[in-house]
Amino acid sequence: MLKTGAEIFAESLLKENVKVVFGIPGGQVLPIFDKIYDYRNKIRFVLTRHEQGAGHMADGYARSTGEVGVCLVTSGPGATNLTTALATANMDSIPMVAFTGQVATSLIGNDAFQEADTTGITRPVTKHNFLVKDVKELAKTIHEAFYIAKTGRQGPVLVDIPVDIQRAVTEFEYPETVDIRSYKPVYTGHAGQIKKAAELINSAKQPLLYVGGGIISSNASLELLKLAEKIHTPVTTTLLAIGCFPPNHPLNLYMPGMHGNYAANLAFQNCDLIIAIGARFDDRVTGKLTAFAPKAKIIHIDIDPTSISKNVFVNIPVVGDAKSIITELLKYVKKKNNKEWLKKISEWQKTNPFSYKKDSKLRPQYVIDKISQITKGEAIVVTEVGQNQMWAAQYYKPKFPRHFLSSGGLGTMGYGFPAAIGAKIANPKKIVIDIAGDGSIQMNIQELATAVLNNINVKIVILNNACLGMVRQWQELFYKRRYSAVCLSKPDGCLAMDASAKRPAAMIPDFVKLAESYGAVGIRITKKEDVESTLINALKIDKTVIMDFIVEEEENVLPMVPAGSALDEIITSLA
Amino acid sequence: MKHTISVLVENKSGVLARIATLFAARGYNIDSLAVGETDDPTISRMTIVVNGDEKILEQVEKQLNKLIDVIKLNDFLNIEHIERDLVLIKVKADKNTRNEILQIVDIFRAKIIDVSVNTVIIEMTGDEDKIQAILNMLKPFGIKEVARTGIIAIARGA
Numbered sequence: 001m002l003k004t005g006a007e008i009f010a011e012s013l014l015k016e017n018v019k020v021v022f023g024i025p026g027g028q029v030l031p032i033f034d035k036i037y038d039y040r041n042k043i044r045f046v047l048t049r050h051e052q053g054a055g056h057m058a059d060g061y062a063r064s065t066g067e068v069g070v071c072l073v074t075s076g077p078g079a080t081n082l083t084t085a086l087a088t089a090n091m092d093s094i095p096m097v098a099f100t101g102q103v104a105t106s107l108i109g110n111d112a113f114q115e116a117d118t119t120g121i122t123r124p125v126t127k128h129n130f131l132v133k134d135v136k137e138l139a140k141t142i143h144e145a146f147y148i149a150k151t152g153r154q155g156p157v158l159v160d161i162p163v164d165i166q167r168a169v170t171e172f173e174y175p176e177t178v179d180i181r182s183y184k185p186v187y188t189g190h191a192g193q194i195k196k197a198a199e200l201i202n203s204a205k206q207p208l209l210y211v212g213g214g215i216i217s218s219n220a221s222l223e224l225l226k227l228a229e230k231i232h233t234p235v236t237t238t239l240l241a242i243g244c245f246p247p248n249h250p251l252n253l254y255m256p257g258m259h260g261n262y263a264a265n266l267a268f269q270n271c272d273l274i275i276a277i278g279a280r281f282d283d284r285v286t287g288k289l290t291a292f293a294p295k296a297k298i299i300h301i302d303i304d305p306t307s308i309s310k311n312v313f314v315n316i317p318v319v320g321d322a323k324s325i326i327t328e329l330l331k332y333v334k335k336k337n338n339k340e341w342l343k344k345i346s347e348w349q350k351t352n353p354f355s356y357k358k359d360s361k362l363r364p365q366y367v368i369d370k371i372s373q374i375t376k377g378e379a380i381v382v383t384e385v386g387q388n389q390m391w392a393a394q395y396y397k398p399k400f401p402r403h404f405l406s407s408g409g410l411g412t413m414g415y416g417f418p419a420a421i422g423a424k425i426a427n428p429k430k431i432v433i434d435i436a437g438d439g440s441i442q443m444n445i446q447e448l449a450t451a452v453l454n455n456i457n458v459k460i461v462i463l464n465n466a467c468l469g470m471v472r473q474w475q476e477l478f479y480k481r482r483y484s485a486v487c488l489s490k491p492d493g494c495l496a497m498d499a500s501a502k503r504p505a506a507m508i509p510d511f512v513k514l515a516e517s518y519g520a521v522g523i524r525i526t527k528k529e530d531v532e533s534t535l536i537n538a539l540k541i542d543k544t545v546i547m548d549f550i551v552e553e554e555e556n557v558l559p560m561v562p563a564g565s566a567l568d569e570i571i572t573s574l575a
Numbered sequence: 576m577k578h579t580i581s582v583l584v585e586n587k588s589g590v591l592a593r594i595a596t597l598f599a600a601r602g603y604n605i606d607s608l609a610v611g612e613t614d615d616p617t618i619s620r621m622t623i624v625v626n627g628d629e630k631i632l633e634q635v636e637k638q639l640n641k642l643i644d645v646i647k648l649n650d651f652l653n654i655e656h657i658e659r660d661l662v663l664i665k666v667k668a669d670k671n672t673r674n675e676i677l678q679i680v681d682i683f684r685a686k687i688i689d690v691s692v693n694t695v696i697i698e699m700t701g702d703e704d705k706i707q708a709i710l711n712m713l714k715p716f717g718i719k720e721v722a723r724t725g726i727i728a729i730a731r732g733a
């Protein structure tokens with residue numbers, strides 16, 4: 001039967017089993033939105049307040065489920081507003097398909113109204129993108145877009161659809177399979193390499209598993225646990241891998257790197273073998289590269305060959321899917337006992353665990369500690385960026401994978417709240433909490449309307465330190481406490497944040513009133529003793545709730561490896 | 576070290592930009608780049624000549640391979656291959672110099688493809704060395720313009 005491009009779009013989404021689309025309409029996607037109206041009982045459309053919000057929601061949906069997140073926006077400003085969300089997903093290898101309207105094919109290149117070179121602008125921040133120039137190509141292109149997004153090293157794919165293509169008609173036929181001759185992702189690892197890796201593992205005395213987001217993308221948590229236990233090897237999980245290894249497991253070394261666990265960082269520096277899986281030796285993890293893991297040989301398992309030997313020399317590369325390679329590896333590795341090595345590590349763990357002052361003050365770490373206890377690590381925690389993110393990573397102990405969502409590679413402030421909305425829509429039975437700074441939350445605060453109007457019950461925990469805390473921390477430690485443009489509560493960006501210049505009486509914004517103005521619940525917490533009860537009560541409210549925790553302003557994230565220092569030059573306390 | 580990289584790509588719009596962006600994003604200057612259809616009209620061959628840091632280049636080549644539209648990539652560094660570049664040279668030439676220029680053209684087995692009152696246009700194919708040599712010989716007469724295709728290359732044998 002003949003169908004319009006817009007109908008083909010909707011039918012194709014059904015074929016891809018898409019249940020939710022996030023976005024905002026506009027002039028160049030009206031034909032598609034007219035179909036969104038027809039298909040409203042089959043595909044839920046969530047109208048957001050900003051396209052960046054739509055993109056992060058699709059991302060949160062994808063991260064929390066492993067399914068492809070989908071968003072739909074108009075041409076020009078709609079597309080440019082989306083770019084930060086695409087870049088965020090691209091850096092963290094998150095499967096997403098973004099659709100953008102485009103001016104009619106006859107007008108492309110004419111600086112037409114609301115025209116932007118969307119494929120040009122988004123090329124470096126997507127895994128791939130398409131401009132559809134013929135309606136006959138539309139179904140095939142959509143199928144390829146989903147296929148590319150969710151296979152190999154996953155990532156966001158954008159499909160730009162000119163408005164005349166949306167109106168044009170053709171025979172609809174959704175291709176059964178995808179065959180892209182130039183794109184054949186490799187999943188199974190090279191058998192010889194796997195055997196070599198196993199030999200190296202069998203002879204190592206002080207091995208360390210260093211795992212990243214790849215474990216989560218490949219749903220390989222169980223296999224990882226089996227491997228770690230069989231070879232009796234501690235596991236350090238990067239920011240993107242938090243939750244893929246059970247908390248409180250004796251082999252869990254938690255997050256490594258700049259604000260990572262002391263024991264994990266020392267383990268890197270002292271180990272004789274790194275088994276890296278789905279991790280990419282990011283500079284926030286390795287510290288000073290020339291001093292990184294001086295005694296270690298490296299096995300690197302990754303689905304993306306470009307990640308291998310990019311930053312460090314790798315002795316044994318294995319290209320392929322984490323789950324399948326670990327499963328193979330398990331056949332060749334011998335059961336081991338690394339008691340001596342683990343004893344050394346537990347000493348480090350005992351001398352310098354993540355810790356903060358347990359006094360009467362309302363400290364941000366305490367709030368997260370409590371969240372972790374109250375939710376038993378079963379809530380999906382999403383973070384913004386800055387100190388809040390690092391404290392969440394240090395103190396929230398998720399029991400499962402896909403329960404800690406954070407913008408790792410790009411470090412996008414404003415990611416958390418919309419991503420939390422996306423995660424909640426995908427997991428309506430789960431508690432979903434956005435841990436935020438008072439800076440970051442203001443970057444996508446408009447999505448309160450989306451949350452409240454659609455009854456999306458997410459909890460926002462603001463660790464309100466009245467400043468751009470992470471930047472302030474750097475200025476305190478490396479710029480002689482010259483606070484430049486970091487204060488969020490005073491007119492001049494407060495050059496001095498000293499005690500005499502405390503917060504003004506009026507808070508701008510007053511997050512409680514702000515919440516109320518959107519029809520959400522707002523609660524302010526100023527005392528440590530109120531933290532626990534407030535959290536317990538707030539989690540019971542079936543509404544969007546903002547909890548505004550007024551925390552210590554000059555609290556620092558520790559430990560810290562200063563930029564450019566080696567991992568063992570880690571600072572664990574400040575004078 | 577100079578690398579001649581031959582890339583088979585989908586013959587689609589935007590592919591050139593994707594490839595150029597990869598080099599540009601890493602501050603890599605492309606010495607020459609030639610694109611043309613192959614015997615299969617859906618596939619183009621790009622021949623890219625670059626010069627620079629080996630480690631970065633290794634990364635760029637991996638990234639190129641990763642591009643969805645790249646079908647196959649060959650770095651000819653250690654592969655026996657043939658390289659050719661076509662050059663058009665417009666040289667000042669009058670009654671007095673024309674003969675001398677003709678002799679040079681003959682020696683290089685080049686061709687004169689256009690003549691005007693005070694210029695000639697010479698066409699020649701060859702590798703980098705041969706092209707440099709003829710340009711050096713012609714310089715004293717006054718070179719007005721040079722256009723080159725950039726190197727195209729193909730591996731020898733099977």
Ligand SMILES: Cc1ncc(C[n+]2csc(CCOP(=O)(O)OP(=O)(O)O)c2C)c(N)n1
Nearest residue numbers: 386387388411413437438439440468469470
């Ligand atoms: C979009 C964006 N702009 C700027 C930055 C740089 N940056 C990193 S952390 C930070 C401060 C974050 O402040 P806040 O959200 O209040 O969190 P806190 O560090 O106080 O917990 C800034 C400005 C960023 N990461 N993202």
